[in-house]
Amino acid sequence: AQKITQTQPGMFVQEKEAVTLDCTYDTSDQSYGLFWYKQPSSGEMIFLIYQGSYDEQNATEGRYSLNFQKARKSANLVISASQLGDSAMYFCAMREGRNTGNQFYFGTGTSLTVIP
């Protein structure tokens, strides 16, 4: 089974609108971390936001927020007020466990295009 599932290969959003990128995960661990990374066309992976499994509040970082629904095992990324520079690939990732193992699991990514 896939550890991380991103079902949207491509998304379009109008500039200044909000967009939600979907991510579901699969783990039996109680302690885990969820991450979103952005990869512009230049190739570098840029860390955006983190949500710990015990965090009660949804994470927010500027225009990025993570809609964490633990029971549904979903960790959707919400980008508010989209900008042209937000056009990129977005990857959801999970790290299982607290001290055991250090493997990250990545989804297949969502390509976001912001339309002027």
Added chain:
Amino acid sequence: DVKVTQSSRYLVKRTGEKVFLECVQDMDHENMFWYRQDPGLGLRLIYFSYDVKMKEKGDIPEGYSVSREKKERFSLILESASTNQTSMYLCASSLFPGGRYYEQYFGPGTRLTVT
């Protein structure tokens, strides 16, 4: 700031050649990772290392080996390159045990073409 560097941004090799991809990090991180990224497949873990001279296979280790002789350097080796190893290769590092984020820091990637 953490810096992860990779020896080449672009590399073209011939089938059967031995290929070395080098990765260096400057933040004394214990963990280092090699991924390959292919369209529609996301990032797949090839190998990771949690200490000097220690290594663990990831999801797709076949056709690859790694070397970690020094803490800051993690090398990916393609013993005999094949065309199906044409891909983007990403190196990453992280602390262990991590801080709050256990975040992985990535290098700029090496786009390898095997002809």
